[in-house]
Amino acid sequence: QKEVEQNSGPLSVPEGAIASLNCTYSDRVSQSFFWYRQYSGKSPELIMSIYSNGDKEDGRFTAQLNKASQYVSLLIRDSQPSDSATYLCAADGGATNKLIFGTGTLLAVQP
Amino acid sequence: DVKVTQSSRYLVKRTGEKVFLECVQDMDHENMFWYRQDPGLGLRLIYFSYDVKMKEKGDIPEGYSVSREKKERFSLILESASTNQTSMYLCASSEGTGEAYEQYFGPGTRLTVT
Numbered sequence: 001q002k003e004v005e006q007n008s009g010p011l012s013v014p015e016g017a018i019a020s021l022n023c024t025y026s027d028r029v030s031q032s033f034f035w036y037r038q039y040s041g042k043s044p045e046l047i048m049s050i051y052s053n054g055d056k057e058d059g060r061f062t063a064q065l066n067k068a069s070q071y072v073s074l075l076i077r078d079s080q081p082s083d084s085a086t087y088l089c090a091a092d093g094g095a096t097n098k099l100i101f102g103t104g105t106l107l108a109v110q111p
Numbered sequence: 112d113v114k115v116t117q118s119s120r121y122l123v124k125r126t127g128e129k130v131f132l133e134c135v136q137d138m139d140h141e142n143m144f145w146y147r148q149d150p151g152l153g154l155r156l157i158y159f160s161y162d163v164k165m166k167e168k169g170d171i172p173e174g175y176s177v178s179r180e181k182k183e184r185f186s187l188i189l190e191s192a193s194t195n196q197t198s199m200y201l202c203a204s205s206e207g208t209g210e211a212y213e214q215y216f217g218p219g220t221r222l223t224v225t
Contacts, residue, residue: 032212043201043216044154088154092212097142097161097205098169099214103153 002027004091006102014110019076021105023089026070030091033065034099035074038086048074079109114138115217117202123223130189132220134202142205143185144214145169145177147198154201160185192224 003026013019025033032051036044050056050063050072062075072091076083086104093100118133136143144159146169156169158177166177174196178186185204189196199221203214 034213036216043219046213046215049213090214097207097212098144098156098159099205099212101154103151 002030002091002093002100004089004100004102006087006089006105008103009106010108011105012108012110013079015079015081017079019079019083019107019109021074021076021087021089021107023072023074023102024070025072025089025091025100027091027094027100028067028070029094030100032092033063033072034090035061035063035072036088036090036101037083038088038104040085044088076107079107081109081111083107084109115202115204115215117200117217117220119220120218121221121223123225124189124192125225126193128189128192128224130192130222130224132187132189132200132202132222134185134187134204134217135183136185136204136215136217137183138204138206138215139182140204140215141182141207142214143179144203144205145175145185145187146201146203147171147196148201148219149198157187189222192222194224196222197224198222 035048038044048063064073089102090099145157160179202217205214
């Protein structure tokens with residue numbers, strides 16, 4: 001069974017701090033990884049994609065991928081209360097067109 | 112921008128009713144997906160389609176069927192709604208394979224079956 005695992009949280013950080021969200025995946029065949037943000041009662045919104053080992057930065061967000069350790073992370077710099085949401089990690093399902101989603105980490109940014 | 116729309120944001124149906132949930136995407140995507148999301152269980156894939164008239168079962172297809180007659184439209188059908196199908200239903204689409212696995216979600220339909 002292909003799995004993506006995340007700590008459910010909540011992860012609580014003060015405003016202005018760096019939030020670090022982590023994810024591990026079980027299938028070594030996976031090549032594409034995604035982070036989605038989901039506000040309460042809303043649908044998931046794609047915020048980052050990463051395909052190669054290393055870091056990828058987009059504004060206050062940095063995605064990190066380590067395929068050898070099967071580990072993906074998302075760093076949010078200068079966290080804002082508006083970043084409070086559930087963050088879903090996803091990996092491609094190998095030869096299928098599907099994504100395997102983790103159950104999400106709830107982030108709470110305290111003003 | 113990719114736009115995925117769903118026919119209803121909120122829906123209340125009675126046990127035993129046949130329920131249709133519709134999803135439309137405007138980006139000519141090959142793949143379309145139906146998920147349900149429940150607290151503590153995350154996103155669970157019900158069905159997906161990689162081409163017109165093609166469908167594949169996901170992880171929890173029981174009690175559901177789908178239809179894809181046109182590329183842009185993917186419908187989820189609850190043949191006989193039951194209370195355990197009360198959930199948030201999310202439709203998504205993606206372009207295809209390779210680095211185009213990224214999925215874009217519609218706003219969701221919160222279905223209550225009484």
